[in-house]
Amino acid sequence: GDSVTQMEGPVTLSEEAFLTINCTYTATGYPSLFWYVQYPGEGLQLLLKATKADDKGSNKGFEATYRKETTSFHLEKGSVQVSDSAVYFCALDTGTASKLTFGTGTRLQVTL
Amino acid sequence: EADIYQTPRYLVIGTGKKITLECSQTMGHDKMYWYQQDPGMELHLIHYSYGVNSTEKGDLSSESTVSRIRTEHFPLTLESARPSHTSQYLCASSGNHRGLHYGYTFGSGTRLTVV
Numbered sequence: 001g002d003s004v005t006q007m008e009g010p011v012t013l014s015e016e017a018f019l020t021i022n023c024t025y026t027a028t029g030y031p032s033l034f035w036y037v038q039y040p041g042e043g044l045q046l047l048l049k050a051t052k053a054d055d056k057g058s059n060k061g062f063e064a065t066y067r068k069e070t071t072s073f074h075l076e077k078g079s080v081q082v083s084d085s086a087v088y089f090c091a092l093d094t095g096t097a098s099k100l101t102f103g104t105g106t107r108l109q110v111t112l
Numbered sequence: 113e114a115d116i117y118q119t120p121r122y123l124v125i126g127t128g129k130k131i132t133l134e135c136s137q138t139m140g141h142d143k144m145y146w147y148q149q150d151p152g153m154e155l156h157l158i159h160y161s162y163g164v165n166s167t168e169k170g171d172l173s174s175e176s177t178v179s180r181i182r183t184e185h186f187p188l189t190l191e192s193a194r195p196s197h198t199s200q201y202l203c204a205s206s207g208n209h210r211g212l213h214y215g216y217t218f219g220s221g222t223r224l225t226v227v
Contacts, residue, residue, distance in 0.1 A: 104153065
């Protein structure tokens with residue numbers, strides 16, 4: 001079945017550091033890939049997405065590239081801020097079941 | 113700009129009480145979902161619906177029930193709450209546009225504590 005594997009957290013970085021959160025997937029079809037962010041006490045918000053191989057999703061300084069050859073969708077940001085502290089979820093959808101498959105989430109803490 | 117609303121945001125109730133968590137969306141989405149989120153952050157799908165009068169159980173067994181009488185409304189009910197039901201409950205909806213899947217839109221969640 002479909003699955004998503006994320007790097008375990010927590011990830012602790014100093015402000016302005018470079019961020020990478022790894023995400024790899026297993027899927028039978030050609031999935032769409034997503035990154036969601038959850039701020040404390042809130043629901044999940046869509047951060048970015050990519051619907052086909054080599055697509056790059058980007059938003060708020062975050063980027064992720066759909067790599068079919070390595071089945072990966074790693075999240076990156078060049079310079080994190082304290083306000084980026086949150087939990088990040090990688091997810092996929094193959095469109096066959098209309099249900100997203102989520103990773104287990106990675107907590108990011110950014111300090112001054 | 114939230115288009116999906118969950119009420120209440122926080123709820124503390126006693127064991128044995130019946131409760132209904134409300135979820136409404138104004139986007140006309142056919143598909144709606146309920147997730148339970150444990151303190152370790154992981155999301156567990158407990159119920160979903162692909163349209164009016166359609167409901168299915170999710171991947172995680174739950175003692176809750178749902179109904180979908182109107183497109184915009186997808187309430188979740190616990191007939192007799194127990195401390196093990198203490199969790200955050202997240203509602204989401206999904207619609208397709210031109211054949212591409214645009215992911216879910218989530219509500220802000222209901223944090224339930226059963227004492």
